Amino acid sequence: MVMIRIPLFSGVVPRTADRLLRTEQATTAVNCRLTSGELAPLPxxxxxxxxxxxxxxxxxxxxxGKRWLSWPRRVDAAPAATPGDETGRTCITGLDAPRVTDLSMAGRDGAAPTSRLLGVTAPRRAPVLAPGPGGEGDPMAVAYCYTFVTDRGEEGPPSPPSAVTSMLPGQEMAVYGLESPPQGRGIAQKRLYRTATPSDGLSLWLFVAEIEAGISFYLDAKLDVDLGESLSSQDWSPPTAGLRGVVAMPNGFLAGHVGNQICFSEPWRPFAWPQGYRLTLDSAVTGLGVFGTTLVAATADYPVLISGAHPAAVSMSRLPDAQPCVSAAAMASSELGVLYPCPDGLYLVGSGGGRLVTRELMTREEWQALRPETMCAAVHDGRYVAFFREPEADPWNWDDVGSAPLGGVLAGACVHRHVLHGSRLEEMDVPYNAPTGKGFVLDLSGQETVLSFLDWHASALHREPSRDALYLAGADEEGWNVFDMAGDAGGTALDMTWRSKVFVAGAPMSLAAVRIDADFAAGGLAVTIWADGRERLSKILSDSRPLRLPAGFRAREWQVLVSGKATVREIRLASSMEELNG
Structure with missing residues (x-):
């Protein structure tokens, strides 16, 4: 009995020769769902x-979880909440400077939000003192400083101190020259502090009063015992204007990078970024990711791991692999670790160190053809979903599938693809003026990594944990939209394409029949069979009945391609109709 049987379906392994693949592996797998062993189209x-x-x-x-935001450029965003906060306050980097927004500032769904600068600056001008009447007892030397405070109670670092002046207990002291706050940071108040010397002899700045932001004068006559809490924001600088790549750490603080430095915020105070919480690395940081309680800093050469429960006490270790991140937009955090594209492939940094997860799937040259520097990506349900701009060189046999916009077409340039129309598989040029590109899915959830491709492009992704969903920014005939990658319940399926390995017989053989066991509820299926590189059959199927192959030839090399919307359970080719049922 002579038979080729494909009972399971998997993805592509480009670095392995077509004839050396395992039975279930493919030479082309596009828009395929390969999670169950069956071959199904993605929705x-x-x-x-x-x-x-x-x-x-x-x-x-x-x-x-309530309002969609979008930006025309690449930004990073991280929750900037404080205990009890329900406003959705979020820190954004990648704009003119670090900014903060929340639900009250979000504006129209799907647009860039209004925002304000993150952090509170220090007043530049020192207060001026003028002693007044009253007071009795021993004179004391005092000085004053003041801070700006936002409408959310966020306090910045203090002004330069005033000149030290002698003051009697209960004496009036006029404090004036308090400068007006800068615009764009939501500053609503000023807080005034005065030095005091408690019994331990250590001088402290103690709270005197809070006044409205527009007031430049205050008359103080408080006794030391009436002063309030000590100044806590002395080191709370706003984030540097060049901060990028903001991420949230588990213990309530944020991290970002500028140049070759890692910066941290004060825990639960996302507006405060002390200078003492900075780490300097050997080379420029290109992106940040988080797994567990560990921060991964991808750099221009070696990745660095940073761990610690508080930014004042963190430790660093450098991995031995020189694997720089070439696209921060494709750096994705997950329960597996942090994944990012490097020149050699996709690199994973996890609890066991670092490894190249695409090493067994493709060569460096094949990976580089995908232009990893253009990638954007996210991880969802153990799958790394990435999109890339159209490669300059194309080794992936895209002629089988073409390229198309997501959900429809836009007027403009054309791309070439095969489309199943009723009972015909048509070649057509599709008008399209969105940035052309494609994508891939790397399934890391099983014992073996499975790679498949997408013949459409998205310009940005967002994983939303509160909905357990992955969202995409893609184009259709009406413009740019947000799409849910899971599709609609009971919705239509994409046209998938799956091409088998090259099956090589020991001697030329004659195969007479083929049967595709499939579920055709979602649509039809096209099948093409090659023998010794020559097309011998091309049919459109609507059921699983066997087909006869043309007679009168023998071949050593056999290959089959299926495309369409049906779910394929098994493919069999045999030397007779009877053997198909064996």
């Missing part, structure tokens, strides 16, 4: 929101 992503503007979004996010 058409569900359009859930139209985005503002006609430009490709660089970033999208769902703010507090």
């Amino acid at each position: 058409v992503p569900a359009r859930i929101l139209a985005l503002a503007g006609r430009r490709a979004p660089g970033s999208i996010m769902l703010l507090a």
Whole structure:
């Protein structure tokens, strides 16, 4: 009995020769769901929101699970909440300077939000003192400083201190020259502090009063015993303007990078970034990710691991592999670790160190053809989903599938693809003026990594834990939209394409029949069979009945391609109809 049987279906392994693949592995796998052993098409992503503007979004996010935000450029965002906060306050880097937004500032769904600068600056001008009447007892030397405070109670570092002046207990002291606060930071009050010397002899700044931000004068006559709490914001600088790549750490603090430095915020005070909480690395930082309680800093050469429960007490260790991150937009944090594209492939940093997860799947040259520097990505349900701009060189046999926009077409340039129309598999040029590109899915959830490709492009991704969902920014005939990659329940499926390995017989053989065991509820299926590189059969199927192959030839090399919307359970080729049922 002569038979080729494919009972399981898996992804592609480009670095392995077509004839050396395992039975279930493919030479082409596009838009395929390969999670169960069966071959099924991915769903058409569900359009859930139209985005503002006609430009490709660089970033999208769902703010507090309620409001969609988008930006025309690449930004990073991290929750900037404090205990009890329910406003969805979020820190954003990658704009002109670090900014903060929340639900009250979000504006229209799908648009860039209004925001304000993150952090509170120190007043530049020292207060001026003028002693007044009254007071009795022993004179004491005093000085004053003041801080700016936002409408959320966020306090910045103090002003330069005033000149030291002698003051009697209960004497009036006029404090004036308090400068007006800068715009754009939501500053609503000023807090005034005065030096006091308690019994331990250590001088402290103690709270005197809080006044409205526009007031430049205060008359103080308080006794030392009436002063309030000590100044706690002495080291609380705003984040540097060049901060990038903000991420949230588990213990309530944020991390970001500028140049070759890692910066941290005060725990639960996302507006305060002390200078003492900075780490200097050997080379420029290109991206940050988090797994567990560990911060991963990808750099221009070696990745660095940073761990610690408080930013004042963290430790660093450098991994031995020189694997720089080439696209921060494709750096993704997950329960497995932090994944990012490097020149050699996709690199994973986890609890066991670092490893190249694509090493057994593709060569460096094949990976570079995907232009990893253009990638954006996210991890969802153990799958690394990435998109890349159209490669300059294309080793992936895309002629089988072409390239298309997500959910429809836009007027403009054309791309070439195969489309199943009823009973015909048509070749057509699809008009498309969105940035062309494709994508891939790397399933890391099983014992073996499975790679498949996507023949459409998205410009940004957002994983939303509160909904256990992965969202994409993609184009259709109406413009740019947010799509749910899971699709609609009962919705349509994408056209998938799966091409088998090259099956090589010991001697030329004659195969007479083929049967595709499939579920055709979602749509039809096209099948093409090659023998010794020559196409011998091309049919459209609507059921699982066997087909006869043309007779009168023998071949050593056999290959089969299926495309369409049906779910395939098994493929059999045999030398007779009877053997198909054996």
